[in-house]
Amino acid sequence: MSGYAGYVGRRLAQFLLVVFIGINIAYVITHASPIDPVEQSISAVTSFGNTAPDAIEQMRRSLRELYGLGGTPVQQYLAFWKRILSADFGPSLSAFPTPVGTLIGRALPWTAGLLTVSTLIAWVLGNLLGGLAGYYRQSRGLKLMGVIAMGLHPIPYYILAMLLLILFGFIWPVLPISGGATMNLPQTLTPEFVWSVLQHAILPALSLILIGVGSWFLGMRSLVANVLAEDYVVYAELAGVRSWRILTSYVMRNALVPQVTGLAMSLGGIFNGAVITEKVFGYPGLGSLLVDAVYAGDYGLVLGVTTISILGVSVGVLAIDLLYPLLDPRVKVS
Template identity: 35%
Template sequence: MRYYLRKFGFYLAALWAAVTLNFFIPRMMPGDPVSILMAKLQQRGGSVNPEARRAYELLLGTDTGEPLARQYLSYLGNMLHGDFGISVSAYPVPVSEVIATSLPWTVVLVGIATVLSVLVGTGLGMLVGWRRGTWLDALVPATTVLAAVPYFWLALVLVAVLGSALGWFPLIGGYDVDFTPGWNLDFLGSAVHHGVLPALTIVISSVGGWLLGMRNMMVSTLSEDYVLTATAKGLPNRRVMIWYAARNAALPSIAGFAISLGFVVAGSIVTEQVFSYPGIGSKLLEAVQNNDYALMQGIFLVTTVAVLGANLVVDLLYSVIDPRTRAGANA
């Protein structure tokens, strides 16, 4: 019990620190979101008098005349009530609505791509590690080269070949504009069709890292006594490979997978920009460009909670999968 209480206490402290940084860092950036919004209103013929500016400062929570400590307390109170403010870049839409409309796109795209990368990379790494020294092992450097290729370059290559030259997939967007978003087959089919190239970019770029990590752990695990004993007993190679070697070699991959799931919420900003995909990464970049404090804070908070939650889950899973970690912490 003391082990679990210590873990929960640590993650609560980490969450408080992240929330505090989430409040101060945007306010340390140069520029003023109210000035940006006032400039947009002026371009549309709106009023830019001091009274209007003061009203927008209060609305957006950027009141420069209010003490920073009071702003911080107001920020914490609003956050606990799920009120993240109004987005400047999507004015007058609330931040929670902006996140709610863009987050599912990213979670589905990056989530599925991450799961595929882990399954394919870990499976291939298990086979390559089991057959180390064969021709399969010689192919590992090719996968590491793919992992080193920049996302945007690989995305542009896929767009040029599979999208522009062959015409198999759409070049940009998350769905065909002729369809209305909803739970119908036409829209879902269009969304899947538009998501193939971004997902393929993520899978190709990520699978090499999972393959190399699993391969190295397999090679290390195969020299352990329990694997050698199982082999000496005459157990089938398939059983030794999966239940004795791969089962233990996959422990670091489980931790990495949980952390990757946490970062799924943050999206892949470069990939979403190349394909003009309507995900959370594009909204984050738009928020930074417009000094949209409220939207930046909302996205950072959701990402932070997701990453800390994923780390907490993997810590608790580790204590179940490998009891030595719990025993060492209680010692």
């Protein structure tokens, strides 16, 4: 157990380092943007009429202090980390005076629900079908699925999203194509609201699932083909072990280890191709929020969303790193 405790300690240190570096990179890139949120706010105010220069200068100082842009670059950097550690990204420029945390809190459940459900469905279907295709290599139906998977795999999420939108929104309009639920519907756990959410999530989830199934299918089929050449599988076949037990207990169990790693990274990534998909369907998630924030030059909101993304990916990878020795005894923790 002491060996595992040391392993956990090393992984936690790596986790903190990755989060620190990732957030710093996001900070540098965001502050290198030519868009100045303070000057944008002043331009928006002064566009309605003339304003006294003293009032404009006072407004500029107040806004710089409000957005943590006052003082030297070092002071701005320290103020930024103070906000990070207190989980306070300040008010949003594009939705002033609403705090960034409030906007993220509203959008996060939509993205988390959409990505979690679609990723899990794609992972289960892709690995199940890929495992069967890799083991039963002579099945014509599974070969056809392999061809379909290879056709879907290189298609970008947003291209498939556009095709689904055109097909089910205009050619055969049977599904809603925008929003997360029916407008003016109270967001409570009533059957009407839940049914509306499910209907609005079908198209964005379908665009993610179809691409994801193809990717998991191809990966699992290749892994199973490699495991089939292992001596213990050949010995089990010669010993007369039932094919279904060989597939489930010997082949897929070992082939799933790298796929579990991929699942953790997919669940950790709150975007993972969903940014443009959410924008295409007007889905009220973090992807749409990020795109709107970039257009508005609201880099407080951009930093908030990217920080949540970095934490999500890092936590997902950390979780699977900690579970890896428990899933695969071949992983050394000493």
